[in-house]
Amino acid sequence: MQPIEIISGTAIAMDGDDIDTDRIIPARHLKALTFDALGTFVFEGDRKNAEAAGAVHPFDAPEHAGASVLVAGENFGCGSSREHAPQALYRWGIRAIAAVSFGEIFRGNSATIGLPCVLLTPEAAAQARAVIAADPTAEVTVDLATKQLRTAGRSWPVEINESLRQRFVSGGWDSLSTLAEGTAAAADLSRRLPYLNGWRAA
Template sequence: MKPFESLTSPVLLLRENRIDTDIIYPARFLLIMQREGLGQYFCADRRVDSEGNAMANPIDEAKERGAGILIAGREFGCGSSREQAVWTIKDFGITCVIAESFGEIFQANCLRNGVLPIVLDPATVEELAAFGKDGELSVDLVARTITAGEKVLDFEISDNARERLLKGWDETGMIQSRWGAAISTFEEGQRAAQPWLYEPLAI
């Protein structure tokens, strides 16, 4: 997973509340399991009509401007727990989402996949959205700040979540980094005491 340290980018604005995971990644695409290429399905029903024709929309306009930051409203990513909702956002090019609140599972999936979720109060989100209509935002995870023009705002994120993103750890990477030495010591002892557990199976 690619580490996240900082990002300066135009903004995609999706300011309505309760944009759920079925809007982000419609259920009819759930049988597609690979992550690469999923960005084409991000908010598909807002970008393509029922006959498969592209529609003018702010999502593709933001992508053309190189938007890597998304600003939403309340409960962004609520609904079902499908992890593809985060996969499609990241493949679309978004690596930071700023919202008033998130669906709990969606927020956890962001951290597992290298997307920074930032929770801010409604007034601050609105202020950033107003600036982001025409300007770029800068997000610095090292300093835990967002810069909008001359204004610098602090945001909160747990030390654990921050470390995971800064070091690019998924679940496996986090376990290996923190307990890898202990796991190796255990395996060496077990291999010596119970070598048959490590013999190849005769199939």
């Protein structure tokens, strides 16, 4: 299993609160058989609306190409429980999200795929977004070991559920790998269970 302790890269600053999962990935893309192409459609409606208004959505801005950290406001990922929302962000390239608060189901779905969601105070989130907007090329680091967000010589404390943090830094976030590690033990146990072996003596 791959531990996730430090995530670094350029960042996208998204203003606004209550950005819901319907906006992150429109419902018409939920019919996809795999998550592989979802990154192409992340914020599709918002991006088209921005283009129609003569603006550029943050996920279309050339200076944000390749960004791996997203900094947002309150209640990010609220709305429906669709797991496609964190998958779309992850497939686009986002590897950590810092926000004032999250939709609980979104945060859980993110943890399942190795996408940490950390909390900033409203003041810290506003300050971090301002720094990112001023210099989109600045490296931003989400440090789960020290529980900090760092960029441009500044740092802010972040919060994350301790159980989730331990899962990330230990590599235990990957439940499929955890299950796979127990394959031999499960096979051995099945050989010793009477009801799986005609009730013969173990």
